[in-house]
Each structure stands twice: as C-alpha cells, then as structure tokens.
Amino acid sequence: CGDDHTHTHTHVQKREFPSAPLTPPSRPLQWGSLNVIHTTDSHGWLLGHQHASFPEPNYSGDFGDFASFVAHMKELALEKDVDLLLIDSGDLHDGTGLSDGFPVGGVDAHASNGFFKQLPYDLLTIGNHELYIYNNTLDMHENFAPHFPGRYLSSNVNITINNASVPVGSRFAKFKTRKGRSVTSLGVLYDFTDNDAGTTVQFVADMVKEAWFAEAIKEKPDLFLLAGHMPVARDNWPLVYDAIRAVHPLTPILILGGHSHVRNCLQFDGRSIALESGRYMETVGWLSADLPPPNTAETSQNITFSRRYLDPNRVTYEFHTGKGNFSFDTAWGKGITKGLEDLSKAFDLTFEYGVAPHDFTLSRSPFPSNDSILSLVATALPIGLAVNNTRASIPNIMITNSGELRFDIFAGTFTKNDQLTASPFMDSFLFIPNVTAGVAKGVVEGLNGGGLDAVGRRAEDVQAERWARGYVEARYREWLKEMHERDSPTRRDVAENLTLGYVTTDTCPGGVGDDTPHVALPFFSSPDYIASAAPDVSDDTPIDLVFIDFIQSDVLGVLNSLQSETVYTGDDAALYTDILMSQVLGVYAQQVWN
C-alpha cells in the first residue's frame, strides 16, 4: 500500500470507482412539476461513511459528491423546466469528528456548517441538537441563519440575547419558486424539553394558536412547504396540518420531517404528503409532486406524488444524473471534498488510538456479547476512567445511557474520527460516594425497569418524558426490529446477492420507497442504560456510584426510590474525572488496542 503500517486498511477509497461493488438504483426517479431533495439529521457526516464493511459503502458519498449531485439535478430540472428545491430538517451538530473534533475554545459544528452554507438550500430548520448548548444555538443565530436570509426557520424556537427572546432563525418564510409558485413555509421543532438555558421551545399545540401563525397562513399560497425536526408519524404534524386545513381545505401541503432517524412517508389526505429521510447522510430523500401551474384554481383531486429514499453514494448519484465516474465531479463538489479533507487534517481526525480487533455494533449483535459496543463500553469505562484518578482504587459501578453510543466501531484502525462517531457527546462523569453496593447495583435495573419504574411511573409515561427530552433511539430501534423481522425469513434465502441495508415499508404510493434494494440488517435489542460489572464486595460496602451527567436526574430519582436513608440531590454529585464520554474509547484503545 505504499505506507509502512502493518495494520489492515479498512477505509474505502472513495475518489475512484467504489472499492466495494455497490448495487445500483432499481429505477429512474419520477420527476413532477415540483421536486424536493431532502436531507435531515446529518449530524456532521459530511465525509461520507468511510469503512469497507457493509452497509457502510452504501453511504460512502461525501458532501462534495452530494454538491455535484445537486448541481446536475438542478441542470436536469432546468432542462425539464420544473421546480427543484433543496431542504434540510435539522440536527447538524453532534456526530462526527468534523462537527465535534474542534480544538479547545471552538464551537461545535461551526466549521462543518461552513460546508452546508456552500449548498443552495432553499429551506432549513432547527433540530434539538442545535439546542443542548447555548453557544451552539448562538452560533446558529449569528453565523448560520444570516447566510440563508429568511430561510433558516425556527417557528417555535427562540434564543435569549441581552434579555430579549428572539427567533433563532425566522418564524416562517414566503417565497416564489423558479416556476413562479408561491410558497408558505414553517420550520417546526417537536416538543423538546432538554434545551439549554437561554433557549426556548414552544410546544407545537401552543405555536398553532399564535397570532403570527394565523397571519402567516392566512393568505392562500400555491403550496405549503413545511420543514420540521419532527417525525412524520406519531408526533404533532396533525396539529399543524389541521390548523392549515381549517383555513385552506385544498391547498397542497408538503412536509419534510426528521428526528427519529427512520425512512418514512405518509399522507394526511390526497393533497398532502410527509417524508422523513433517515439520518447520518445514510439517506437522501426525493419527493415529487405533480402540481398545476401557479395561480390555477384549486380542485379536490388527489395529487400525484412520488417519494424515494436514495443511498448517498457515487453510483446512486451518477445513475440519477446520467453521469459516469469521470463526468460526474464538478469543480464545486471537488472543492467541497478538498475542504472537508483539509478540515479532517486540521482536526487531526486520522490520529490512530489503536486497532479494533473486530466490529463492535449497536444493534447487529446481542447485548451482552463480545461484539456489542455497549458491552465494550461497560468494559472500557472502568479502564478509561481510572487513568490519573485518585478514586480509582475505591470500588465503583459506572452507568451511562446507551444513547451516548451513536455508531458502530469497525475492525481495523480506530481513529479520532471513529471515536467521535461512536461517542460524540462531551458529557462529564459525576459520582456520589458511599452508596452501599446493594443499592448501587439496583440503579441500572431501576433505570431500565419495565412496567412500573423505580419511582412508580408507568413505562409509557417514562417513555413519553424521555421522548420529550430527546430520547429517540427506541423509535429507531423499533424500525430496525420491524424490518429485520419482516424481511429476514422471506428474502434472506433468495437474497439475489443483495447487500445489507435498509428495507423500508411506508404507506406512500409509487411502489417500494428504497431506491436500492437490500437485505435487512440483523437486529438485536439493547437496554437504554448500561453499567460496568458490579464489584465483588458485600452489599453493605460503601462504593462510588459513577454516572454520566446527562442522566443525573434519572439516576437521582431511582437512587431515592431504592433507599430512604438519604435524599440525594445534585449537590451530592461531584466530578469524577476530567475525561469526557467522547474521550473514553480513545483512552481505552490506547491502553488495550495497541
């Protein structure tokens, strides 16, 4: 390979023909008179998925490739003389080294957002990950929103600056498409409650009662185009839809949702459609609508819609643009790829902590098992957090929510980028000393409790409260489980050389939504919280109860329900170590995988 490494190379070389053979799309896209390319929940995955084991190569296109795709699609739209809009539904922060590998003093995703700014987005909206840290929201308000004047929407999300609460972006947008269609747009965030001080999220039910909302939707446009960081199913889109339909019974409504990381599509009526386009640049959504020319009198006829979930890779992009490997790249796209590679170098994202002996996966292996990343973390915590820690000799139990783990680890070099894709959150570890081992052992069980939880709430209430705080993994896992159970018995035997990937069903018309056929990923369920092995001490031994700060309120609730001697509060918890969750796996790899 020309270098002097002894390790296996597992990263895909993307710039030439794909090194892994990729299945091409099954059929051309269906274009309408108005078309949308949709991204959502990209979480910093702008350099594409770089590992060689499937399903990763399905998603190996980088943001430069995506930019070239958009450029060619815009040319096609001009040739066809139709509208083509580019829309994003939020969550640009937290997920890879490009967003989270910034040097001390930097702001999360500030640099990676610079690449989003180079794309001609017509509409963008805010996600919950833009709101966990005030400075990130401020950066979106001051440095991101102004780049898309009036088109970065935060209909129900404000930031407080100098005691004044103002929208992070704009509440709504009204604009005309190239073909002269008048559009009214909103950008809605689901009822998120874990936002940082200095930011506010208004519940959707209250937003639709606002005077500005009534005024914004009063005039009839040719279509309503709603972006939102809100799942298209089982959430509050019906509130927005109903409020609009009460005034405009027939006007087309197109909804571009997000947050639950799934591919999904549904219709509220024959003149509306709602599309959700996955996560992590594993999906680019396509939506087309056969709308009449602008200012045409409305009818009650169903609109012909189509939708497709594209695997973002060069084979997909070339197929749909009619280009080949040597005619596909644009100077603009190549510039973006080069900029991303330069950023990766500047952030030292290829720094190697060690060599992972095999794959560790979130849902493709059972928990507990050798191949589970959750089991790996349960082992890695006591090793990683013991480094330079004067409390390391005191017996302990360490607990984290499994949502801290966001992605699989693949066999081979384990880099700074791999560390941050697996575990991007800069969350701290706290501890409460002198909790008796018998009580401490019950905490993780209480956190994971089914039926009634340890503080007596029903499981559904716990789930609803966690959902509001941003816990979305359960929904995504439900989706994986459903596709695994549906797909595996029938198709796996006759897999026709299909590679692993998403196998989606939804209720939208137009046949199968997945652009490229795959066989479903294996799926194993996992708990919401995991703990290191309990120490071998008697139940009355005082030990350190160590936990990630993100789950402090849950831990305190369970702890107080398990014993009555002490009423624990946040004041009883202190910082356990300087090592952050986003660093643990690197510290572990340096010791164990070298």
Ligand SMILES: Nc1ccn([C@@H]2O[C@H](COP(=O)(O)O)[C@@H](O)[C@H]2O)c(=O)n1
């Ligand atoms: N500091 C944080 C913030 C979030 N999480 C986890 O992320 C989940 C929400 O992410 P989405 O992309 O689904 O919006 C949340 O459920 C937490 O599990 C965290 O661990 N630490």
